[in-house]
Amino acid sequence: MNRLSFRCAHRFAGGFALDAAFETDAQVTALFGPSGSGKTSILYMIAGLLRPREGAIALGKQIWLDTRRGIDTRPERRRVGFVLQDHLLFPHLSVERNLTYGLRRRRGENSAIEASRVIEVLELGDLLARYPRNLSGGEKQRVALGRSLLSGPQLLLMDEPLAALDAPLKDRVLSYLERVVEEWHVPTIYVSHNASEVRRLAERVIMLERGRVVHSGSADELLLEGYSPSGDWEA
């Protein structure tokens, strides 16, 4: 598994300062912490959509960002799949065209991820002709996941993909996520502030508070340390 190393510092216009560093080679790594702790900003930096004032990001031997050496790989070259809380499907395209958006833009990389298999695993076959506005919340999230996978990502970034769903739906989509991890082994960074989700998916947990890493370790040891295993962080 490729090792992701991250070390960035940035000060936002609102005054919030982020200064975080971590490394991980786990299958699923959770960024865990209260809202406003900087989790989402870290994802944007990894994806190349937010450039930190200073820092370095690398996946294996690929250097994506090194501000000192002036390296900043463009987002479309980093090949990361980004799944956000509010799915962000392209409203003017059918489900099929959404799914193939990234597929059609693969740059000749070999990827084991095939369209037919993604459609099968995520059970998207019946949705292909529909438009995002006619999908339920859970369906949208599955399509968004499929769209990311079909771009042939080296890394999946998930920003609270379940937060907008109600409890029974959460459980179903979570099981789809598990299937994806099992099937394709794409390294995944999973942002959440829900302890039970993190426990179910992640091997490794990085805990953030006010823009800094306060702890990192295996999921079991960290979450048992004083945080309610089923409730949210705030609870």
Next chain:
Amino acid sequence: MKLSRAVVIVSTCCLLAAAARADEAPLEGQVLVLSAASTTDAVDALRAAFVKTHPQVTVDAGFAASSALAQQIAAGAPADVYLSANERWADFLDEKGLVARRRDLLSNRLVVVVADDSKLEVKRPADLEQQGIDHVALADPTSVPAGIYARQALAELGLWQDLEAKVVSAADVRQAMQLVVSGAAEAAIVYASDAATSDRVRVAVELDESLSEPIRYPVVLLNRGAERPAAVAFYDYLLSAEAADVFRRYGFLVMADDHPAADAVPVAAAQRWWGLSRDEWLALRLSFQVGLCAVVASLPVAIAAGYVLARWQSRAKWVLELVVNLPLVLPPVVTGLLLLFVFSPKGPIGGALAGTLGIEIVFTWLGAAIASAVVSFPLMVRAIRLAFQAVDPRLEMVARSLGAGRADAFFSVTLPLARSGVLAGCVLAFARSLGEFGATIMVAGNIVGETQTIPLAIFSAGNRPGFEAEVWRLASISIVLAALALVASEWLERRHATREST
């Protein structure tokens, strides 16, 4: 995609229109006459007669105050023949070295006119001082020949001091007379030839010729015209006996001609309310041609500006915002003046275009299109910017992370999602182009069939007595087109708001 198809259709139309113009008028067959407003009807009749015997020639004419025309010619208007209402403005062009040949062609007398149904007793010039007369209309007495002569005559009579406060200054002599017809002024001093064209005014007093310097209409063959056989032929035709008859019919005295003027015939304007005259059709077609080309030309720039304004966070944004919005609040005449400076054959861009591609902008329909494009630009950008702001910027980010480059993401996600707003902006800009007047008249003049769009046609018809029906017909068309455009752009924006809300 619908948008791109529309763009293709529109640009094809423009190309066809441009090609058609180039085909129907080989360069040597086109003559442009700029002529004093007081000669409008006579010159219109003459050019109609001329093209009947020379079917391969097109004669375009522009009418305004001699002073305005002379300055436009000096600024590079591509005119071949100039008919001035006084010698001074012909001298002015002579000094600039633009004159090939000239000859005094016509003379005229000044008359005091009052409305046909006026109850005022005006028997001699001094009667203008009476109480019932609060406004005396003259063409601008500082620059327009008719006004200058009138002022000289009144000064000679010792009346100028007392009457100066009553003087209403009009752009040209036709407008001065129109002020009497409309009741805005009780009396006007105009040429006998103008008075003869209208049955809505009557001549109250004829002013003695000796009161002002002699009123001479020199006809000028400009250097540009001297190189064109068709222009020389038309110049000679104006000096012919046949033309002299026509001029006399419209109330002029023909120089070096002993015969007294024949009885002037009032011109019967087309009074039909239905159907459009040839000139009106030309104005309508030209308005669409100009509007479409203006929209097509400014669309890419407006999309770029709208996108930058919607997405940029930089503090320098206000500079762009200022530049984009300036034409919205600037007097259109000022916009026109700046464009005239830039695009005239002596200006920085106009000179380069004329030198390299042989394209003339000033006083052509291209000039009208550029004026419309600049003036309607802020409206277009505004609509497009709002449309971009309504598109979630994170959609573009997702597209990037899925492998799309910056431009790819813009064209495959952001632009399609903003297409209703972009179309609404185009419709608005098109409607604004149809209404453009101030900048257009500066840059493109007011030439029938070449640059006379609907508003200019309304303006010209409004200055011609007896053309009320034409004015209202064109005005009605304008109102309908403007209303349709507003409804269309509103509908497009609303459609955008309801659809695709997920």
